[in-house]
Amino acid sequence: GESVGLHLPTLSVQEGDNSIINCAYSNSASDYFIWYKQESGKGPQFIIDIRSNMDKRQGQRVTVLLNKTVKHLSLQIAATQPGDSAVYFCAENIGNTGKLIFGQGTTLQVKP
C-alpha cells in the first residue's frame, strides 16, 4: 500500500552539527517529493522539493537526496541551529492521483 514513513520519530543533534532526516516511501509512481517544517503551534512550511528525475537538490543549508532504487528520501541540514528545532515531514505526490501523502514526522531537537 501507499505509505510515507520516517525512520526515526525523534532526532537529537548538537548545535553546529549536520542533521540527516530520513524518509522511506513505497509507491514507485510517486514523482514529486516535498519536505515541510512545522514549528510548534504553526502550520507546516515548505523547505525544499525534488522531482523524480533528479537525485539531489540543494537549498540554503538544506539538501534533499532521492534514491529511487530503494525508495528513500533524506533531508540534510548543515550547521544545525536552535531555530531548526521542529517537526519535519516528507510528502510524496503520487502521479496522476494528485494526492499528497505525508509521513508521520520526525522531531528534530537541537541541543545548545
Add this chain to the structure above:
Amino acid sequence: NAGVTQTPKFRVLKTGQSMTLLCAQDMNHEYMYWYRQDPGMGLRLIHYSVGEGTTAKGEVPDGYNVSRLKKQNFLLGLESAAPSQTSVYFCASSSFFAGELFFGEGSRLTVL
C-alpha cells in the same frame, strides 16, 4: 501578506453540534485543501478543490462537507460533530495540484 488565514483558531463543541471552519487565501491559488492532524500521525487529506465551484474527497472525508463558492475561500463543515473529530485542522492552497502547499496556522477543534 496574509497568505492563508483560518478562522476560528480554537473551538470547543459538544457532540452533535455543527460548525464551519473558514479558510481564505489571497494568493489567487486555484487549488485548496483541508487536512487534519492528529498526534503521532501525519496530515491526512479530508477534501480538496481544484477550482471555484469544485470539490473532491480526500483520504478521510466522512463526517465533513466542503464548499468553494468563491476562489479565495474554502469552507469545511461538520454537520454533527463527534469526539473522533477532535483534531487540528489545516487549510492549504497551491498554484498547481498537490505541489508546494501554503498552510494556514491551524484550527484546533475539541469535541466533547
